[in-house]
Amino acid sequence: MTTLDQPVLTDARSRVDAAGRAGRRAAKQLALLTRADKDAALTALADALVAATDRIVAANEADLLRGRGAGMPQGLQDRLTLTPERIADIAGALRALAALPDPVGDVVRGSTLANGLQLRQVRVPMGVVGMVYESRPNVTVDAAGLGLKSGNAMILRGGSAAADTNRVIVDELRKALEKQGIAPDAVQLLDGGHEDVDALITARGLVDLVIPRGSDRLIQAVVQGATVPVIETGVGNVHVYVDSAADLQQALAIALNAKTHRPSVCNAAESLLVHRDVADTFLPQMYDALRDAGVRLHTDPRSSAIAERVGTAYEPATESDFATEYLDLDVSVGVVDDLAAAIDHIDRYGSGHTEVIVTQDRAAARRFQAQVDAAVVMVNASSRFTDGGEFGFGAEIGISTQKLHARGPMGLQELTSTKWLVDGDGQVR
Amino acid sequence: MTTLDQPVLTDARSRVDAAGRAGRRAAKQLALLTRADKDAALTALADALVAATDRIVAANEADLLRGRGAGMPQGLQDRLTLTPERIADIAGALRALAALPDPVGDVVRGSTLANGLQLRQVRVPMGVVGMVYESRPNVTVDAAGLGLKSGNAMILRGGSAAADTNRVIVDELRKALEKQGIAPDAVQLLDGGHEDVDALITARGLVDLVIPRGSDRLIQAVVQGATVPVIETGVGNVHVYVDSAADLQQALAIALNAKTHRPSVCNAAESLLVHRDVADTFLPQMYDALRDAGVRLHTDPRSSAIAERVGTAYEPATESDFATEYLDLDVSVGVVDDLAAAIDHIDRYGSGHTEVIVTQDRAAARRFQAQVDAAVVMVNASSRFTDGGEFGFGAEIGISTQKLHARGPMGLQELTSTKWLVDGDGQVR
Numbered sequence: 001m002t003t004l005d006q007p008v009l010t011d012a013r014s015r016v017d018a019a020g021r022a023g024r025r026a027a028k029q030l031a032l033l034t035r036a037d038k039d040a041a042l043t044a045l046a047d048a049l050v051a052a053t054d055r056i057v058a059a060n061e062a063d064l065l066r067g068r069g070a071g072m073p074q075g076l077q078d079r080l081t082l083t084p085e086r087i088a089d090i091a092g093a094l095r096a097l098a099a100l101p102d103p104v105g106d107v108v109r110g111s112t113l114a115n116g117l118q119l120r121q122v123r124v125p126m127g128v129v130g131m132v133y134e135s136r137p138n139v140t141v142d143a144a145g146l147g148l149k150s151g152n153a154m155i156l157r158g159g160s161a162a163a164d165t166n167r168v169i170v171d172e173l174r175k176a177l178e179k180q181g182i183a184p185d186a187v188q189l190l191d192g193g194h195e196d197v198d199a200l201i202t203a204r205g206l207v208d209l210v211i212p213r214g215s216d217r218l219i220q221a222v223v224q225g226a227t228v229p230v231i232e233t234g235v236g237n238v239h240v241y242v243d244s245a246a247d248l249q250q251a252l253a254i255a256l257n258a259k260t261h262r263p264s265v266c267n268a269a270e271s272l273l274v275h276r277d278v279a280d281t282f283l284p285q286m287y288d289a290l291r292d293a294g295v296r297l298h299t300d301p302r303s304s305a306i307a308e309r310v311g312t313a314y315e316p317a318t319e320s321d322f323a324t325e326y327l328d329l330d331v332s333v334g335v336v337d338d339l340a341a342a343i344d345h346i347d348r349y350g351s352g353h354t355e356v357i358v359t360q361d362r363a364a365a366r367r368f369q370a371q372v373d374a375a376v377v378m379v380n381a382s383s384r385f386t387d388g389g390e391f392g393f394g395a396e397i398g399i400s401t402q403k404l405h406a407r408g409p410m411g412l413q414e415l416t417s418t419k420w421l422v423d424g425d426g427q428v429r
Numbered sequence: 430m431t432t433l434d435q436p437v438l439t440d441a442r443s444r445v446d447a448a449g450r451a452g453r454r455a456a457k458q459l460a461l462l463t464r465a466d467k468d469a470a471l472t473a474l475a476d477a478l479v480a481a482t483d484r485i486v487a488a489n490e491a492d493l494l495r496g497r498g499a500g501m502p503q504g505l506q507d508r509l510t511l512t513p514e515r516i517a518d519i520a521g522a523l524r525a526l527a528a529l530p531d532p533v534g535d536v537v538r539g540s541t542l543a544n545g546l547q548l549r550q551v552r553v554p555m556g557v558v559g560m561v562y563e564s565r566p567n568v569t570v571d572a573a574g575l576g577l578k579s580g581n582a583m584i585l586r587g588g589s590a591a592a593d594t595n596r597v598i599v600d601e602l603r604k605a606l607e608k609q610g611i612a613p614d615a616v617q618l619l620d621g622g623h624e625d626v627d628a629l630i631t632a633r634g635l636v637d638l639v640i641p642r643g644s645d646r647l648i649q650a651v652v653q654g655a656t657v658p659v660i661e662t663g664v665g666n667v668h669v670y671v672d673s674a675a676d677l678q679q680a681l682a683i684a685l686n687a688k689t690h691r692p693s694v695c696n697a698a699e700s701l702l703v704h705r706d707v708a709d710t711f712l713p714q715m716y717d718a719l720r721d722a723g724v725r726l727h728t729d730p731r732s733s734a735i736a737e738r739v740g741t742a743y744e745p746a747t748e749s750d751f752a753t754e755y756l757d758l759d760v761s762v763g764v765v766d767d768l769a770a771a772i773d774h775i776d777r778y779g780s781g782h783t784e785v786i787v788t789q790d791r792a793a794a795r796r797f798q799a800q801v802d803a804a805v806v807m808v809n810a811s812s813r814f815t816d817g818g819e820f821g822f823g824a825e826i827g828i829s830t831q832k833l834h835a836r837g838p839m840g841l842q843e844l845t846s847t848k849w850l851v852d853g854d855g856q857v858r
Contacts, residue, residue, distance in 0.1 A: 257858060375849060419803070419805070422808070
């Protein structure tokens with residue numbers, strides 16, 4: 001940090017610390033709300049967003065105009081755009097949250113000790129949770145809703161591309177909270193520069209958890225710079241391994257779905273590994289299907305030879321291809337000698353998100369699930385199912401690829417901590 | 430970091446990275462061991478330690494000699510000393526671990542989705558766990574045993590005061606593991622300088638978790654410097670609040686036990702808060718009992734006035750007294766106006782470890798447990814019960830004072846992560 005930056009950081013520090021303190025005060029109230037209170041508030045927030053549709057769309061248009069002026073790619077513009085229909089969907093997600101059970105107060109474990117002490121481990125809110133994310137403005141609403149339902153005060157730091165949209169959304173949410181008798185500081189938005197992020201991720205004692213959600217670059221910057229606890233989310237270098245004992249029609253459908261159903265998301269497949277015994281039979285059909293879907297192939301020598309033979313266009317895969325999360329219509333392809341080689345490859349290049357084996361061999365499935373070190377390890381299913389909604393969590397705040405606290409899709413439960421309540425009648429040691 | 434330090438750090442970096450890679454290889458084997466394998470190995474480790482008693486005692490004497498030469502305080506010498514009896518106790522702790530259930534493989538949650546996908550969230554080892562701790566050499570054995578039972582490879586970094594003892598213990602453990610057919614790198618010891626700690630806590634991708642255990646200074650250094658996930662343990666600025674509705678004899682026994690039963694540990698009380706309505710009755714008796722136990726009083730104005738009146742020696746408490754974890758025969762004392770004031774005081778000075786209310790008033794107990802933000806919140810019991818052993822966890826790796834992943838006493842379960850296993854028959858989206 002240069003001396004010139006110092007005053008800016010100091011400003012950000014005091015601004016973020018003030019937000020942290022306000023968040024802590026709000027969190028005290030949130031922790032004591034009943035489920036009925038919170039569900040009523042969620043419904044009120046949904047109503048408020050729908051009522052503010054025109055205002056939100058206008059702010060969103062300002063963001064889009066600025067984005068187009070700055071040459072924002074079409075894909076990002078699509079993600080940023082809010083229409084009345086999308087706003088209704090986002091409000092619907094809040095109503096769906098109201099219908100989910102409240103994790104706060106759940107008794108996780110409990111026992112009575114020999115001396116009569118009664119122990120209960122109960123779920124409690126984390127307190128103040130920071131979210132650092134990129135352009136999609138629906139994340140602003142989802143995070144606010146998940147925070148409210150789980151009793152956490154949220155400090156949100158969205159991408160600058162959605163600044164106007166987020167500002168209006170948060171303003172509407174705060175007004176609606178206040179009308180419900182809930183401290184509006186339950187949802188706060190930081191809209192300063194990157195120094196706000198630096199201050200947020202180092203606000204020890206004020207912020208209990210930070211969740212980054214977005215590009216690998218964003219996530220790594222948060223993880224490296226944070227002194228508050230972080231849950232790393234999202235990077236998915238997902239493999240589909242087609243075993244020698246695979247049902248090849250099933251393998252084709254799964255690999256195609258995992259790659260092409262929605263290539264821009266983290267649970268999309270990026271790499272296809274095929275057992276050498278079935279490569280000659282399987283890959284020609286797979287290549288046809290991928291080509292028809294517009295997928296570019298990045299092939300290792302053995303899979304290149306097959307592409308050559310059947311006349312499919314390909315590019316030889318580089319080392320970095322296998323390490324790349326394309327998030328696009330590209331796939332790396334490798335032929336492996338056996339299950340062990342597939343597991344080794346995944347060990348080396350995988351990001352610990354989701355890994356899939358397609359096989360009818362029970363022993364191979366069992367070994368793959370035991371040895372592959374990832375948040376989700378699937379047999380005979382598309383990686384696209386790694387998703388809080390699909391898993392039945394209702395909403396999702398992200399997909400954790402770390403091992404501490406939460407691993408895989410994170411819903412309401414993952415936004416809670418626990419507290420031990422001990423009840424005695426005078427016990428001493 | 431100065432340029433001069435660079436080569437040292439680079440050495441430490443490559444040494445620790447090599448340990449991390451060796452740990453990952455060992456962890457792959459550990460993750461697949463059955464409970465029977467692990468329990469047999471724990472028993473073998475216990476036998477090996479007992480058989481090596483003379484060698485361990487000799488190494489320990491070398492550490493003690495060095496410590497005395499450097500003016501080590503008697504208390505620290507006591508903690509460092511290993512006798513044949515203590516070695517037998519430490520070995521006994523390993524045997525006790527063998528008797529505990531294995532957390533690995535436990536199914537935490539599960540469901541079958543509408544499309545027939547079967548989901549199971551199962552406990553799996555973390556992988557490679559680093560421990561940074563201070564002098565007591567029994568922690569070396571406990572950590573190795575907890576790591577083995579939970580399927581984690583451990584990289585240990587003990588205090589330099591116990592260097593010889595730890596080196597011999599780890600050597601014996603590794604030989605015993607090898608005889609059991611288990612990779613000896615399941616337990617590794619780092620015995621370089623502080624640069625080893627720096628390298629360990631930044632070994633992202635090689636180390637899954639670091640647990641610091643020891644002084645506040647050690648813990649804060651690890652938390653501030655780490656880029657790998659950390660579980661913060663241990664600092665306990667523990668309060669006992671005596672409510673207006675307390676059974677005063679019970680309050681006396683609890684406060685005395687919490688303060689004096691073992692003042693040097695984190696679950697000992699450091700501060701006594703008394704409701705003003707009972708202060709005049711309660712404090713004189715409490716002062717007598719504390720004085721008889723050799724406890725020094727650090728009193729706020731109102732509790733000073735009572736001490737003055739009854740002729741008990743006291744020192745006026747400073748602001749920093751209330752923030753201090755004495756770990757000694759000292760207690761800060763405050764008189765509060767009501768329950769809310771007690772909770773505010775704890776909010777301000779507490780470290781989130783254990784907080785106690787003594788009361789017969791159900792509403793006060795309920796409110797205290799709901800509003801106090803700590804790992805353990807007790808009614809009518811001594812804070813000394815916050816302990817993995819007392820809670821029935823068998824062994825304990827530390828007491829977490831953070832909210833992520835583990836809060837309160839950490840046993841085997843807290844050393845595990847989870848993995849989602851998804852079983853399908855061709856499901857796609």
